[in-house]
Amino acid sequence: MPEFFNVLPPADAFEVVRANVAARTEPELIATADALNRVTASEVLSPEFLPAFPRSTMDGYSVRARDTFGASEGMPAYMEVVGKVAMGRAVDVNLATGQTAEAYTGGGLAGGADAVVMVEHTQVVNDTTIEVVRSVAPGENVVQVGEDVRESEPILPAGHVLRPQDIGGLMALGVTEVNVNRRPRVAIVSTGDELVPPSEKPGAGSIRDINTFTISSLVTQAGGVPMPQGLAPDEFEAQREAAVSGIAQADILVFSAGSSVSSRDMTADVIGSLGEPGVLVHGISIRPGKPSIVGVIDGKPVFGLPGNPVSAMVVFGLLVRPTIYLLSGCPEPPEPATVPARLVRDIASQTGREDHVPVKLSRQDGALQADPVFGKSNLIYTLVRSDGMVTVPLDAGGLYAGDEVSVRLY
């Protein structure tokens, strides 16, 4: 029986990808409004100062701060109201000593003013006079020019995944287009004589292809563009043809099934035949998912994922997801959502192997409990019926009922 070749822990297997894949997808300039979740291809510098004029942070009155010094409830400062600074207009009021003008949150200050008194700390005496009952320091309740961002200041690094507030932040500076890396394209070849498309009724001994769709959805979630290549039977030439075509169109090639070492498993041979350096890792020290392949062909990463859906999802998360981010220019993918929970049953493992176990969450007296869903890992609905996964680290012999664990939500 053939043997696995270069079995590595998952983190080391990903380092093999990182070390052998230098290229990032090319940059493209797109509308900032459409850039949510895209990855910046270069550092973004601010083209201007933000704010561009001193802005009040409160509704109230702009003043020369020294005119309020010593003001209190018992001894208010009387000030003359000489106008207001309307929102969105040029400032056309200037203050002399003892004068003030109405100011609005986000609006400008009167000429000569250096602070704002909150409306709550004033009392209207008559149409042109107010009492100020608390003193303000120079700059109080004011955002200064460039206090948020200075011109030419770096505002976003390269390799940053754009979030809603980043989109808003770019718009605030008039940056309506942004330079991002193209979404990596991921070709998916699903192999096996037993597979039929989901729209067909499987004949005797056949089943529907599901991994093409699960993997496509995972690619989309990770910011890639899935490119399903259809089904390939368990024949070397057919698989090689699908792979050659897939890798020509895509940045990453993923095989589903055929990654083990039995006579039917020819993914490693197919990858080996595609180019250099070929298969670099065959076997990952995890359960489930051991029979996985990492290869590189002419600078493009190639993965062989096990056919069983639980294994495929685990290995995708550990290797393919970070590779999609890496090619997008983001060396550290965003953290997946996790929740803390208490384990309700032991999980056996062995040191030197990382275990990933689906769990079902439930609430008991307000606290989250994680119940491992053991079942055969080739049951498809194990993943549908669970809420997330718990990891038993490489150096642990297992986890125990009562342990506090971090559940990675799907």
Place this chain on the structure above:
Amino acid sequence: MPEFFNVLPPADAFEVVRANVAARTEPELIATADALNRVTASEVLSPEFLPAFPRSTMDGYSVRARDTFGASEGMPAYMEVVGKVAMGRAVDVNLATGQTAEAYTGGGLAGGADAVVMVEHTQVVNDTTIEVVRSVAPGENVVQVGEDVRESEPILPAGHVLRPQDIGGLMALGVTEVNVNRRPRVAIVSTGDELVPPSEKPGAGSIRDINTFTISSLVTQAGGVPMPQGLAPDEFEAQREAAVSGIAQADILVFSAGSSVSSRDMTADVIGSLGEPGVLVHGISIRPGKPSIVGVIDGKPVFGLPGNPVSAMVVFGLLVRPTIYLLSGCPEPPEPATVPARLVRDIASQTGREDHVPVKLSRQDGALQADPVFGKSNLIYTLVRSDGMVTVPLDAGGLYAGDEVSVRLY
């Protein structure tokens, strides 16, 4: 000065929405392959058994289990190999006592077989004979018909957000179309005399509109369809017109800015003029974000978010996001991603108010640290320069340096 009306904690404010909004968006039948992140509109029942035939979970030999009883390394059972069950084909081999046939992972068993012996527990003697060195129980290494899913079994509840494995699970059963609720449409009206579109250079006293774009991105993240209605000045009629048009097209209406109680803030009046019951909550006991409005007009939820970007994002997460999920048919939105971290500085708060504080994460000796980004909450880049938020609960007076906190990642 006008007062806030019906100030509520955020959870209670959301309950007001839940109690006053009965309708869900209508269901639509879409391709399962396109249904990632969509919400099921009805329970899905399995149309068939999965698997449809008994499948081997191992490469090896299918056998009548009783023929192996007592087999061991020292006293192997000799069995006659009478054929193999090819992948994706009807079974054309039947076993008599003492006979066996090759089996493959995921493939069928020979007629009469009830278990599979792993190839590792066999030894080839010659072309037609193997030794079996370990006994198997009936059913061992076999997935039985319907063991994964039984016909008519509920496989997904209504209100379920579809994940990659759910897409695969539906495909496995030939469910290539799925009934989901239409994505809720969210009309966004951004108000303020000082606003100009981001593509324009702001004149004196003006700034670029950013909340339209931040809120649109947040709507997209929550599975809704943003429908920006453009900018409305601080004039009652103009705002009312934008609101009437927005609410006619959308399922939810969001006002940005104008939700405070100053003279410029007329959102509450505009909402009140649109229909019944109008404004239900004015003021949320949180910081930042207190001057927020929850209303309902003819069954459609309406929100007034503060103009300051930090407040707008906090209130969106607490009220608008769960409302989008609610209208999609999902009563409990997916958990946001969180990471545990140690707080490096105190955060002051007061009981009876929930505080949301942006934090910057860093790693110190391998452990995550959360550093609160205080700054004025109307600085736009506070959110760009932070990694997530920490919540000080309603009943706490603050958090202390050294506390373990859960950071909600953006």
